[in-house]
Amino acid sequence: MTPSAATPAYRRLSVEERRSQLLDAALGLFAHRAPEDVSLDDVAEAAGVSRPLVYRYFPGGKQQLYEAALRSAAEELQQCFDEPREGPLLDRLSRALDRYLAFVDQHDAGFSALLQGGSVVETSRTTAIVDGVRRAAAQHILSHLGVTEPSARLRMTVRMWITAVEAASLIWLDDDKEPPVDELRDWLVEQFVAVLSVTARRDPQTAALVQALAADG
Secondary structure, three states: OOOOOOOOOOOOOOHHHHHHHHHHHHHHHHOOOOHHHOOHHHHHHHHOOOHHHHHHHOOOOHHHHHHHHHHHHHHHHHHHOOOOOOOOHHHHHHHHHHHHHHHHHHHHHHHHHHHHOOOOOOOHHHHHHHHHHHHHHHHHHHHHOOOOOOOHHHHHHHHHHHHHHHHHHHHHHHOOOOOOHHHHHHHHHHHHHHHHHHHHOOOHHHHHHHHHHHHHO
16 A cells, blocks of 8 residues: 555644634634624634534624624734834834724725724624723823823823824725825824824913924924
């Protein structure tokens, strides 16, 4: 008999490895399709496993799987703003936006479903996860500004700008990713400076920050 070609040994995945595999498969599907358009059969097929196995790890069904995927995406987005406190502030903000927009580009059509809600599986828990991303991003920005106790107007300004970044990202996707991403990034940085300048007229704390930014640049 001719010896058959050696086959790779099967390795049983740990609970965490299997869960991560299923989550990666779900994220890949949610990246390009709305959650309501993705079934557990789709996830099982993408992961190369059976539907019962998906249920074993996510007994709550698609809702539980969606929330887990959303948390994973949220953690990745939060890390986008985790920039070393080195160099001019606006350069740091540009690098953070590069990572953020790369995430938007990668997730493409699923960005709205993953980060903006509007899905039939949206709940108070998913809304809280998304809002946590916004709050974390605001905290990172305030930290880069060197502010530990922001005024109400400064805190509101930063949160408003983050909302504007989300809206611009969605419109950018709808407009076939025009303008080019580097132009979008630069424009968003300019928007940040602009809204700070407006707030500075009414808030001494923000006025001092705008002066510092001018000196920093």
